[in-house]
Amino acid sequence: MTAGLWQNWVLPGIWITIQLLVYSAALATAVAFTVGIARTHSSRVVRFLAGFYTEIFRGMSALILMFWLFFVVPPLLGWQLVPMWAAVLALGLSYGAYGAEIVRGALNSVAPAQREAGVALSFTPWQRMRLILLPQAVPEMIPPFCNLLVELLKGTALVSLLGVGDVSFAAYLVRLATQESAQIYTISLVIYFVLAFVVTRSMKALERKTKRNIGIEVPGGGLGALFAARTAVTTTSGGGEK
Amino acid sequence: MTWDWSAVADFMPRFWDGVFITLQILVLGSLISFTLGLVWAIGFRAPTRFVRWPVNVVTEFIRTTPLLVQLFFLYFVLPEWGVQFSALTTGTIAIGLHYSTYTAQVYRAGIEAVPAGQWEAAKALSLPAHRTWFAVILPQAIRRITPALGNYVIAMLKDTPLLAAIGVLEMLQQSRLESASTFQYTEPLTVIGIAFILIAYPASLLVRTLERRLVR
Numbered sequence: 001m002t003a004g005l006w007q008n009w010v011l012p013g014i015w016i017t018i019q020l021l022v023y024s025a026a027l028a029t030a031v032a033f034t035v036g037i038a039r040t041h042s043s044r045v046v047r048f049l050a051g052f053y054t055e056i057f058r059g060m061s062a063l064i065l066m067f068w069l070f071f072v073v074p075p076l077l078g079w080q081l082v083p084m085w086a087a088v089l090a091l092g093l094s095y096g097a098y099g100a101e102i103v104r105g106a107l108n109s110v111a112p113a114q115r116e117a118g119v120a121l122s123f124t125p126w127q128r129m130r131l132i133l134l135p136q137a138v139p140e141m142i143p144p145f146c147n148l149l150v151e152l153l154k155g156t157a158l159v160s161l162l163g164v165g166d167v168s169f170a171a172y173l174v175r176l177a178t179q180e181s182a183q184i185y186t187i188s189l190v191i192y193f194v195l196a197f198v199v200t201r202s203m204k205a206l207e208r209k210t211k212r213n214i215g216i217e218v219p220g221g222g223l224g225a226l227f228a229a230r231t232a233v234t235t236t237s238g239g240g241e242k
Numbered sequence: 243m244t245w246d247w248s249a250v251a252d253f254m255p256r257f258w259d260g261v262f263i264t265l266q267i268l269v270l271g272s273l274i275s276f277t278l279g280l281v282w283a284i285g286f287r288a289p290t291r292f293v294r295w296p297v298n299v300v301t302e303f304i305r306t307t308p309l310l311v312q313l314f315f316l317y318f319v320l321p322e323w324g325v326q327f328s329a330l331t332t333g334t335i336a337i338g339l340h341y342s343t344y345t346a347q348v349y350r351a352g353i354e355a356v357p358a359g360q361w362e363a364a365k366a367l368s369l370p371a372h373r374t375w376f377a378v379i380l381p382q383a384i385r386r387i388t389p390a391l392g393n394y395v396i397a398m399l400k401d402t403p404l405l406a407a408i409g410v411l412e413m414l415q416q417s418r419l420e421s422a423s424t425f426q427y428t429e430p431l432t433v434i435g436i437a438f439i440l441i442a443y444p445a446s447l448l449v450r451t452l453e454r455r456l457v458r
């Protein structure tokens with residue numbers, strides 16, 4: 001592969017992939033917390049709507065949602081989404097639905113006495129959520145969120161099918177130019193692997209930090225735990241969302 | 243913009259073809275991922291780290307890289323190496339291989355949940371390794387991981403549209419062909435979107451029921 005291809009396609013591709021990851025992760029987090037908290041709301045209507053949202057978006061294939069937003073929404077509403085934003089919307093909405101389940105699970109795992117203590121102190125529901133429940137639930141959410149973030153990173157490859165110039169799209173173009181499939185696809189797989197590695201390491205650090213904030217020390221870390229860390233995480237997240 | 247029922251009716255023959263191919267990918271892909279996952283899981287517990295370490299690295303690599311890129315890798319690189327498969331076969335292998343790294347983790351968890359006494363008992367009876375695995379450990383492990391495996395079958399279903407990218411005639415590709423000939427995008431895409439929800443939601447209810455029955 002020549003330097004020109006590398007500079008004109010692969011490097012910008014990496015940058016676009018990172019941007020996609022950041023934007024859709026931000027949207028997914030917002031959706032996850034909104035819908036997840038709504039699922040613990042006292043009103044039955046709110047719970048039902050949030051549950052309905054999760055079931056629809058978890059049942060839908062992210063790629064089909066992306067195509068649908070790109071091809072069906074424009075004639076329906078009369079405006080066209082830029083491919084990049086159709087992609088961010090599809091990824092954020094569907095991975096947000098998975099995230100909502102994580103948020104709900106973590107909120108439910110906070111000891112009931114904590115909630116009751118908040119009631120006894122006559123905190124408002126919002127104060128209970130903000131000051132008691134979330135600080136204890138968030139560290140619990142981080143390992144499954146880490147897995148979800150890696151899934152999201154892998155999901156960003158789908159945007160290449162809409163013609164967004166991410167790593168996968170760059171690989172496709174370079175393959176057309178050089179006809180060396182093995183080389184470029186190995187390189188792009190390694191790029192994704194490295195990105196995923198950075199994601200898991202930063203999430204691990206974030207977990208230690210948030211746990212320390214509520215007084216729990218997390219042992220381990222260091223080079224030896226690199227692979228052990230993520231596999232342990234995967235098994236504890238159970239058979240739920242992949 | 244209006245919804246055109248005749249476009250839906252026109253799409254139906256293609257739709258059913260797509261459903262058939264999707265289910266075919268799902269069944270064969272599941273079989274590959276269940277067997278290969280078991281191989282990985284036994285590899286995780288190999289007595290020598292010269293097996294354990296490569297198995298860990300390879301599964302970790304496959305699991306953290308996108309299925310779509312793996313799909314292109316197999317589709318374009320295998321022919322260069324002189325291995326010629328149809329798009330459908332390549333796609334099914336890719337999806338089976340990708341999900342085998344997930345099922346491997348499920349098997350691992352199931353195997354770790356078998357009490358250590360069972361291993362010791364097998365050793366005390368001096369059972370050979372394959373009898374220890376297939377007569378003692380796996381029958382106990384597999385029962386409680388069935389629901390988790392079911393979840394990955396559903397996840398696999400939702401990833402089958404990716405195979406459209408290499409031209410496999412599953413549901414998404416059928417809708418793209420339909421749109422290409424009629425210029426109607428709304429109806430075919432919406433039909434397959436709804437079809438996915440209609441398949442995935444009851445399937446996840448089923449898995450939840452299994453979970454309540456089998457895992458206690």
